[in-house]
Amino acid sequence: MALNILGVTVMMFFYLLVLAIGIWASVKSKREAKKGQGDKTEMALLGNRGINLVVGIFTMTATWVGGGFIVGTAEAVYNPSMGLIWAVMPISATLCFIIGGLFFAEPMRNNKYVTMMDPFQIKYGKVPTAALSLASLISEIMWVTGTLIGLGVTMSVILDLSYTVSIWISAAVAITYTLLGGLYSVAYTDIIQLVLIFISLWLCVPFSMMSPAVVDITQTAYNYTYQNPWVGSLDGDRAWRWIDNFLLLGLGNLGLQNFHQRTLSATSSSTAKITCFAAAFIVPTLGIPPILLGAVAASTNWNLTSYGPLSPVERGETGLILPIVLQYLTPYYISIIGIGAVAAAVMSSTDSALLSAASIFTSNIYKNILRPQASEREIQWVIQGSVVVVGLAGTSLTFLDNSVLMIWLLRSDLTYTLMLPQLVCVLFFKISNGYGAVLGCVTGMVLRVLCGEPVLGIPPVLMFPGCTLVNGVYVQRWPIRTICMLSAVVAILFFSYLAAQLFDRGLISEKYDFFSVKHSQPQSGVKKEESLKLEGDSMISADFSPEHPVLFIEGCSVMM
Structure with missing residues (x-):
């Protein structure tokens, strides 16, 4: 069969039409950008x-x-x-x-x-x-x-x-x-x-x-x-x-x-x-x-x-x-x-x-x-x-x-x-953190590989009930992808909670908290500074401590 000249011509016309619209849209985007909006x-x-x-x-x-x-x-x-x-x-x-x-x-x-x-x-x-x-x-x-x-x-x-x-x-x-x-x-x-x-x-x-x-x-x-x-x-x-x-x-x-x-x-x-x-x-x-x-x-x-x-x-x-x-x-x-x-x-x-x-x-x-x-x-x-x-x-x-x-x-x-x-x-889920994300990702990927994938020629290691050999290839009957997805969700939440507890309770040193999940909790006797913005340019700073709570207003201090 010879090259379809008419078909190629029609396709070239279509491509030129799409390209022309794309160029027009690019001009529109540049015009919008010049307005200084965004x-x-x-x-x-x-x-x-x-x-x-x-x-x-x-x-x-x-x-x-x-x-x-x-x-x-x-x-x-x-x-x-x-x-x-x-x-x-x-x-x-x-x-x-x-x-x-x-x-x-x-x-x-x-x-x-x-x-x-x-x-x-x-x-x-x-x-x-x-x-x-x-x-x-x-x-x-x-x-x-x-x-x-x-x-x-x-x-x-x-x-x-x-x-x-x-x-x-x-x-x-x-x-x-x-x-x-x-x-x-x-x-x-x-x-x-x-x-x-x-x-x-x-x-x-x-x-x-x-x-x-x-x-x-x-x-x-x-x-x-x-x-x-x-x-x-x-x-x-x-x-x-x-x-x-x-x-x-x-x-x-x-x-x-x-x-x-x-x-x-x-x-x-x-x-x-x-x-x-x-x-x-x-x-x-x-x-x-x-x-x-x-x-x-x-x-x-x-x-x-x-x-x-x-x-x-x-x-x-x-x-x-x-x-x-x-x-x-x-x-x-x-x-x-x-x-x-x-x-x-x-x-x-x-x-x-x-x-x-x-x-x-x-x-x-x-x-x-x-x-x-x-x-x-x-x-x-x-x-x-x-x-x-x-x-x-x-x-x-x-x-x-x-x-x-x-x-x-x-x-x-x-x-x-x-x-x-x-x-x-x-x-x-507010509880999720970096540790849970990493370990949840690993859990989902490992489970998915263990379940096998016939398209990629990966045999299943983890065989669910009903897994049968069809034409020399093992076929999983269970919804393995959904199982892996839900397992990843559970793993993310579980490991996130576990990591937060380990660091918050001091069971693992804070210096190993690479993803900064430790919840900061101010202790008694430790100063806590807060700044609040008021109307205009005035600034109030509060320096609280059990012994000497002091309120600073634009450089003036008042003992409380």
Whole structure:
């Protein structure tokens, strides 16, 4: 098959359109910066906290509906071992946004944090925050990888363009406009991208259903015409795994910076909450087209197409099912439109991950740990450099695997079992401290490795009841990720309490209190100075001691 010249031309036009909007948004951000409202760092990372409700809803929704969301959902529906029941990404997003809006948006926005790592910085100090920031950076890089794989496999199938070339061109465009305008460029390009996603995907669905090779999807939902029913099944021994996946993809995303970046950039906490609730209902509707396209693939007699005689399952190409459907079951021009939808989805998520990773590195690692004395200009250079490095790192990892679903699950696993417990404890439990954070992190990671991971070829050491050998691989039947997550929460709180007690009671010398958790308690006979600011410039200082309590008022002392 020769290079699809028309398709490449259409894609170049689309990329130029997105780039033009990104440039316009960058000009807007510079204009706002010249007004002198807010600093340049907040302008680049949070749009000067001026993202209104409409733009906020668009950018929150577009961030989630990425290449991984579209391609991964279609893959899950088509996969004979999964089916619609296991395509939980659209509904799990609703859980994420509702919980995020109810519990996380208001405290994060009211405290005016710059990133989700700020509460760790304030409460735990540099060392725990640096370690957790690195984990968060890895998850954002994996987000970039997952979204770009979704685009690469689609463009390589339909346009007959090199998988590597497709990915690097798309990454270059996303990196460029993110560099130019920061969050403003990301937010405003999300608007046009979301519109393209909605129109393009819904346009592809009826054409694919009308293909002569496709049987009515309602007839194949529960029978074995061409493969397992696309609705899927939830056997009793797999119910806990379904719950585990649902919570993983739902609650796990609350541990991502790109979610909190949207709420922190809102004009107010109420706007942040409404943005979450609106996205909770919009995102699942955008999951319907890829679900239908996956069902169409499961209802297709591939012998009647030029793709046959073997099916994508038999060829081991379930991860390519969305572009295969567009290429072989829709007209030529419709498949090109479908490419535009995937490209729009990919860049809307990729740019968000790039900026999120840059935010964490710049604000929580470079500025607060490595170079506290860095100038504003230096910080701007670091932000831009971080965007480029993260983009290159995420793009470089796309050669590892072509399954979007696998990358999505691994990234969610990291945020669910590691970042979510830490964020919950630092925000809602006053008892948590640096010792608990470190040991809780170790507990969660060790347990997760001991439970094994078939995708990475890690055999389980800790086998829960029902763990069985399937095709030479041990499969855990229990919700191991949720168990690890809850164990991490318990470990954080337990070790935090234990450390506080040991230092407060003097069982461990205060000189070993590296994270400063000892509660200072003034003893009898020890002076305690307090200063209170009064109206004007007057200052009252009180020097209390049991023998000579003295009140100083602007240099005059009065014995009490």
